Amino acid sequence: MHELLIEPGRTEKNYWGDLWRFRELFYILAWRDISVRYKQTAIGVIWALLRPFLAMVIFTIVFGRIARMPSHGIPYPILVFAAMLPWQFFANALSEASQSLVVNERLVSKVYFPRLIIPAGAVITSLVDLLISAALLAVLMIWFRFLPDWRLLTLPFFTLMAFLAALGPGLLLTALNVKFRDFRYVVPFIVQFGLFISPVGFSSDVIPQQWRLLYSLNPMVGVIDGFRWAICQGGTGEFYLPGFALSMLVVAVFLFSGIWYFRSTEKSFADVI
Amino acid sequence: MSDIVISLDNVGKRYTLRHQGKSERYVALRDVIARQAAAPFKAIGEKMRIWNRTNGSHPNGSSHPPSNGAVEDFWALRNVSFEVKEGDVVGIIGRNGAGKSTLLKILSRITEPNEGRIRIKGRVASLLEVGTGFHPELTGRENIYLNGSILGMRRAEIKAKFDEIVAFAEVEKFLDTPVKRYSSGMYVRLAFAVAAHLEPEILIVDEVLAVGDAEFQKKSLGKMHDVATGGRTVLFVSHNMAAITSLTRRSALLRAGHCVYFGETQDAVGRYLDSIRSQESRYEASPNHGIPSIARVEVFCSQSGSVHESGAPMRVEFDLYHPEPIPSACLKFQMVNQAHVPVLHFRAFDHPIEICKGSGTTKVVCHIPRLNLNVGQYSLTAYFSDPPGGQCYQHLEAVCQFRVVILNKTTLWGWRPEACTYHEEAEWRAAS
Secondary structure, eight states, X not given: OOEEEEOTTOOOTTHHHHHHHTHHHHHHHHHHHHHHHTTTXXXXXXXXXXXXXXXXXHHIIIIIIIXXXXXXXXXXXXXXXXXXXXXXXXXXXXXXHHXXXXXXXXXXXXXXXXXXHXXXXXXXXXXXXXXXXXHHHHHHHHHTTOOOOGGGGGHHHHHHHHXXXXXXXXXXXXXXXXXXXXXXXXXHHHHHHHXXXXXXXXXXXXXXXXXXXXXXXXXXXXXXXXXXXXXXXXXXXXXXXXXXXXXXXXXXXXXXXXXXXXXXXXXXXXXXX | OOOEEEEEEEEEEEXXXXXXXXXXXXXXXXXXXXXXXXXXXXXXOHHHHHHXXXXXXXXXXXXXXXXXXXXXXXXXXXXXXXXXXXXXXXXXXXXXXXXXXXXXXXXXXXXXXXXXXXXXXXXXXXXXSTTTTOOTTSBHHHHHHHHHHHTTOOHHXXXXXXXXXXXXXXXXXXXXXXXXXXXXXXXXXXXXXXXHXXXXXXXXXXXXXXXXXXXXXXHHHHHHHHHHHTTOEEEEEOSOHHHHHHHOSEEEEEETTXXXXXXXXXHHHHHHHHHHHHHOXXXXXXOOTTSOEEEEEEEEOSBTTTEEETTSOEEEEEEEEESSOOTTXXXXXXXXXXXXXXXXXXXXXXXXXXXXXSSEEEEEEEEESOOOBOSEEEEEEEEEEETTTTEEEEEEEEEEEEEEEOOSSOOSOOOOTTTOSBOOOOOOOOOO
């Protein structure tokens, strides 16, 4: 028989089992957030397309036309959009996840389930937006008659990396936001600032060689480079492997510290939320 | 020999109270940094002095870090131990703040105890609220799935019970309507229906029976009864002593975080009623100088021991403390029954009396010539403000407990608290 021991400071061993047992809740919470998101909006799901599209147009004009950044022969809109996909996902995931527990306060203070489900569900919801915008990318490719090659098949791997890259900081910020509502103001700042220190509007090979490793401390650099490599026929200069490895490492560090911090503060969420 | 499925061993839960004027539910990082930074440099800066004053720390206590004066431990639950056997239906009773909800939260793993240990054998489902997670934009059908999953049901399980749930809630016609368009009755019926069809080995229920209209309450009590007699282990918290008595055999009585009695429900309920009867027929608080407040409330019943015979006159007295004259002071009070429903509302400001004209204490007396309340346990809610609806000086809840009985009526048939709320005098004739 299922036996449970409740003690102070005890992180139960069946936590991950519980997570598995509640897997349907993942799906259903993500489904709830998606189906509720565009209720009572006039253009509905088009919002998911419009925002990255407009951002892409502006970036193409600013970086492609005005600043004349190199594009290695790739249509600039596609170059930008390949990066806009993971960046928008990261930005949405971070803002949605960090607010998710506070928004679902009733759930947290009235029902038990592994709390990890809520921010993780928020990240999954953003993943759906990523898929919707990916359709827009396909349209762009047809428009510019740009055919991706075999590298496109590696995209799921980079998507997974983007997911983990968003989940780590997401969990960290979620847990911090439960206790310190300051992080409500920190997250928009990270998102705004991050857009400019990530290679979204330009290819990352414009960064001087000696700074690139340092630049890759930003985990999204690796993710965005990966997306570009997969989508744009690998054609934005050489794939910078040390940087990518460093980004992966940073993703892993964030992920583990995120999970660790979340797990260690989770028990007190209901008391402080 | 039945198995022990829940065992609590010296369980305790501590909360840290911060006295910062208004109680804060969450902290700002700035405050934490300020607190850390302030400790060594306590005396510097006007800002810091104001900050310390609002924290209530001692002005001369330079040897203490500021947090000492501002933080206090509060044990919501301490040394609670009892055991529940398989198939037992156990009630948990106690006054507001006795620790019932905290205990349920610990048992349902929403929060963690600070000491002791609990062993639970079997799968637990807890119902601390109906309709947790209901989303107003989703339809009834969607919310059944959503709520069911949140309560730990599998999709297949929900599917299997779906029709039963819908029939129980009586919302067939509105299944595909967003629940925000539901009447509140439909809403709670649906919410209760989902919860009532949970089938865990151990069920923890908090006061969810007080939903819906009388007919639905009867139905939900019936459902609870099925659950209770169906061999499942149930922990049941309620203020409704009638429901506790009819549903449970054993009960735990909590008082100020301690389990003061665990045993037969009849005894537990008796002790509970005794405890609230003897203690609280009078409320008294020494006024905080400078702030208007209610210094005393006292109910004078027709019999001793805060027992009132329905139909007899009653007197309620208040002492209002006001350091300065309050031009349009407002005093009102309600009599609230044990289902927390206000039954009567009395407003002093509807009457041409002058209160709080000077500075000091005003005694206000309310005389009720015939108080025809139905039998049951009542308490007062008192409200002191300036003017009516304006700045609230004090809002007292659940003070001055008293009990109404009907003894002198010449009939064999007794009255029950749920029969009605109030009696009106009437003349009966038989016309042949």
